[in-house]
Amino acid sequence: MSNPPSPVPAPIAAILVIGNEILSGRTQDINVQFLARRLGALGIAVREVRVIPDVADTIIGTVNELRARFDHVFTTGGIGPTHDDITSPCVAEAFGVPWEPHDESMRQLEALFGPGEFNAARRRMATLPRGAVPIPNSVSVAPGFTIGNVHVMAGVPRIMQAMFDALEPSLGRFEPVRMVAVHAERLGEGALAEGLEAIQHAHPSLDLGSYPFERPDGRRGVALVAKGTDQAALETARQALRALIAGLGREPIDGEPAP
Known part of the structure; x- marks a missing residue:
């Protein structure tokens, strides 16, 4: 049975899409539609969507701007193992906390890849801002995370959707849009x-x-x-x-x- 709507005022949200591949047209974003619909069903209205490149200063500045203006910020993209996946360390810098190995995430990913396969690139996916709460990922184990009112998720749609499924119960339920x-x-x-x-x-x-x-x-x-x-x-x-x-x-x- 779902929880009844909360009597408190409904929160508002922004979605931040991070990735050069979106801006170049190489990849078509379908995450915004998914998030807007699911959040609307919870009574959380999406009031703004931004699409920005994999540029550290832009990510840091935009995260800080949006988290000050909205109750929730949902980011997609940039948390994989490659050099251009810089969302996680940028969010750490935005919050002024260290970007450091997350012990439980390290154990889960090491168990997934096995001895000798858990290399430095893969360790990036288990490195989170200090104090972040991992968002479970039932598809590929590597977590997203929540810090403050910012929820950081993958850009690959099926992985992002799995992360949102795990995150959704913590968001509350309000009068639906x-x-x-x-x-x-x-x-x-x-x-x-x-x-x-x-x-x-x-x-x-x-x-x-x-x-x-x-x-x-x-x-x-x-x-x-x-x-x-x-x-x-x-x-x-x-x-x-x-x-x-x-x-x-x-x-x-x-x-x-x-x-």
Whole structure:
């Protein structure tokens, strides 16, 4: 049985994607979508996403900036065994603590690789900022870690997802972020803009957006989406979105448009 939502205000989060391979276009990031959805289900709203290179000063400065502004910072990438995997020592520097071998992580990785195979490069993956709490990794053993409000995870999606599964119970559960959507065909954003702005002003606790769509079968139109934690406000906004579309002579259809 899952824990009930906490009565305290919901935290906000930032995601920090670290890696030259993302910025160069060599690798397509899919971790942000996974984290945003899973955090939203916990009631933790993602308010910012950054993508930065494997540059020490940039990592240190960005970690310090974001951890001061957000309740949680989730980083992905840069904790492997190679020379460009510098996230872990940079996070140690950001917190002003030594980067040192973590005894239990060393034992686990040494047992995994065996005598003679646990070389200096692999030892990097068991070297953590002092005081960090390892995030278990059921895929490849090498841990992520949490220090303060910063959660450092792998960039490889299946490993990152395994780490998040292990981390998730410690994050708490708050009123989840919910979404309602209404769409219409043969309707453009320009016709909706003024009315949508008025609905947003009437519901400041919600995030409203409009998203044009075009489907292979020729269907075109726009989807209007409201997100928030107040179920009553979401329902009121949904009705207002439907009325807006109907007032423009189009049929409002609940939900997202079919693919």
